[in-house]
Amino acid sequence: MVTTTKNHKANLFDLFVLQQGEEGAEAFRKQTDLVADTVAEVLRETDQPFIGRSVEEIKQQLLPVMSVPESAQSLNEVLQEMKGPILENSLYVSHAKSMAHLHCPPLLPGVLAELIIGALNQSMDSWDQSPAATYVEEELIRYVTETVNYPETADGVFTSGGTQSNYMGMLLARDAFCLSQWNHRVQTDGLPENFRKMRVLCSENAHFSVKKSISQLGLGEQAVIPVPVDEHHQMDPNEAVRIVEELESNGLLPFAIAATCGTTDYGSVDPLEDLADVCKDKGLWLHVDAAYGGGLLLSHEHRNKLAGLERADSMALDFHKWLFQPISCGVFLLEDRKHLRLLSHHADYLNPVEDEADGILNLVDKSIQTTRRFDALKVLMTLKTMGTRLLGSMIDRTMEVAQYAASELEKRPYFKVINSKPEMSTVVFQYRTEEIESPGELNRKIQQKLFQDGRAVIAKTAVDGETHLKFTLLNPCTSEKDVDEVIDEIEKTANAILGGTPH
Incomplete structure (x- = not known):
């Protein structure tokens, strides 16, 4: 009796756990076909960017779907149950009249790569969890840094998007300043005594994540100083210089400028060359939020708008905006990889010092995340399938x-x-x-x-x-x-x- 029950459970496990071998491959194929057919059916029936139901109507339709059963249901039954309340009530970002947010229509190579990413389920925090994936990401980061015209010292890591990348830029700018100014290691010793004097400048049209990052990093929102913009909604570099000098004359410590390459509302690009000159002259860190505008890296006609981007100490790029990737897919780049040591923490089970000595690459050293998805695969499949000319x-x-x-x-x-x-x-x-x-x-x-x-x-x-x-x-x-x-x-x-x- 007990043996039969265990065998029965084992058979049920086989139905749901993705496995190798002929049976596992066939189960995977059948179920992905079923999902693809359901999504294709919804796409065929959709002629509007949104079905137009009210908040209350959608909430009421979802209530029955949200009941969680004790016994298993067939995938087909679940898909049919979800089709109306979830699939049909979604925003169709690929519709030609969906033109609200920086929310792109995903390209098919990226969507199909998502299937591979989910099936392989690599975790990018250590090489032994992502043997091939580690080097795909590493080589793709190298390709992107070359495309930006960064030097060989450059490095980077895939992120969840612009907010995380901006956070990393502000984090490293803060810690690099504390190290050079006071020989103080924030990572081990906490914030220095004079941290309340530290200031960051950004455009008054900058993304909210700059202020959010600085507040989360313990400096407080008051540490972010907005710089006026001109009639083109671009940061005024003369105003930036004036504010830096005024702050310094008041005994305060400006340490970074966060420029924007493609503001959310206007798509405006701050004068990167001028701001790079200001930062070089004043000894400030230049971070560029190019989450939106960085998409012009592949443009044939407008790449010139990114002049000066390669002079940034760090930058944010989002491939889930103008490279048409499924969410999430961002990149944080750094002009000099030496600053990544300010993030590094050794964990014996992930990135022991012996691995580093043996030349094993564990990407957890580059990220504020531990578990990370293999998002680089989406970009690689898209670039190879479509080519940069078409993109x-x-x-x-x-x-x-x-x-x-x-x-x-x-x-x-x-x-x-x-x-x-x-x-x-x-x-x-x-x-x-x-x-x-x-x-x-x-x-x-x-x-x-x-x-x-x-x-x-x-x-x-x-x-x-x-x-x-x-x-x-x-x-x-x-x-x-x-x-x-x-x-x-x-x-x-x-x-x-x-x-x-x-x-």
């Missing part, structure tokens, strides 16, 4: 459509475009008429109505405290016709909200 053309195409969108909005009488010559692929604008006292509230309602109806997914943001609308054009399949139709929808929605009379 660069896709990036340039999104820029072309963004420029068209800005010019088309400018032609229409009731739109004001904030960045009429887009630096990247975002366009910020507002629908307004002379009769409207609160255009911000109208634009908020337009964005919500379009989303709730599923007709178009666009973003909203604040400019001088007023709600504006934003196109974020990351889909190379989005056409000028798609843009025209979305602008038409905005006008129709505005007229409907205002009482049905054209304004």
